[in-house]
Amino acid sequence: MEFGIVGLGRMGGNMARRLARKGAQIALYNRSFDVTQSLAEETGHLACDSLQALVDALATPRIVWLMLPAGDATEATLQALRPILAPGDLIVDGGNSFYKDVQRRTAWLAERQIEFSDAGVSGGVWGLENGYCLMFGASEAAAARLRPYMEKLAPASDRGWLHCGSVGSGHFVKMVHNGIEYGMMQSLAEGFALMKNKPGFELNLGEIAELWRHGSVVQSWLLDLSADFLAQDQTLENILPYVGDSGEGRWTALEAIEQGIPAPVMTLSLMMRFASQGKSDYANKMLAKMRQGFGGHEVKEG
Incomplete structure (x- = not known):
């Protein structure tokens, strides 16, 4: 297998379930191994107890898809992945990161010849049944590698997903x-x-x-x-x-x-x-007091 998901909350977990329903077998990692193990038993995916174990389980070139909160959680995971991935591997940020952070991370990962893609994901808790709307930024080569997974995650293989442009464009559109x-x-x-x-x-x-x-x-x-x-x-x-x-x-x-x-x-x-x-x-309290001051209007006190 070449594909792994890191972060198995409501979105990440249901995306893993949808991929299983579409016949894909992937590797899973979550900070809580109980969550990872339970989802792996449900879907037939591979449970990994560390980022290193997930990386080791994937054939090269690897695709590691992050479904983590924007900010510190995503940044820390990228810091941990960067030294253990190989040139040609691809990381996808599927959280709601700021597009300028995506552009900065792209250059930083490129120093080790690691590709980066940003995928805006919409669909919420209904995505498992109905499919997700996916808007992603990537190089043409990375987009081609991601296409089979986009087709499985989207409502249909020919709609609900779009390669918007270069890296950063996906999260900008989202x-x-x-x-x-x-x-x-x-x-x-x-x-x-x-x-x-x-x-x-x-x-x-x-x-x-x-x-x-x-x-x-x-x-x-x-x-x-x-x-x-x-x-x-x-x-x-x-x-x-x-x-x-x-x-x-x-x-x-x-x-x-x-x-x-x-x-x-x-x-x-x-x-x-x-x-x-x-x-x-506080602004409303200020308004009430100003109104009292110029017009003698009543101020309600709690």
Whole structure:
């Protein structure tokens, strides 16, 4: 075998499962060997208890696909892999790394004649059944080596994957993809909030979401997911109004500033996530006190 996956969380583990369903046998490594062993027993893949064991198990030239969190985890693993891989081996970063980090790592790995590819992966927990959307940057030679695996991981061999361009382009495209996702999610959330709070009509949000799924201009996978949970619970009373952000939205906003390209929807949707995290609380307290100061308006105290 020539292919191994490092990092068997929700995405990496399901990618390994999908490859098994498509007849591929690969090597697996996860920081927790219990996870590795369990998945290997389930899929028939090879369990490795260290990065060195994974490298030793792969025939050369090797392909090592990382499915790790961006930042320190990916950086540390690349530091560990660099001295134990051979010229001609290929590392794929399938996490959500910043594209400029990808470009820096490409040059650093090239010093040892190790190839690098960046693969943006979309599909979430549904990728196992439906296939993943894969956008990757690589040299032409590396792209050709990766193609058989892309065809297995994607929804079909002829769609759902794209060699976007040189190394770094995959994560750049995925970054913009996630910025668009932020904006789409925000607009749907605002629209349903307007309908929920409209008195007099007693609107059924679950029925409206289901209606819009069929023939509407706003039909989408995000709307499908919204229809599913709104059919069960329209009030969402037990859900805290906290929305996390994992980095890609920030990078997209910064890229827009760097290029001087207006991207107000994506940028504002990121700001709204910050607001949901309580980061506007002090500013709102300031506003309340200023309003009290010039107009004598009441300030609510907790």
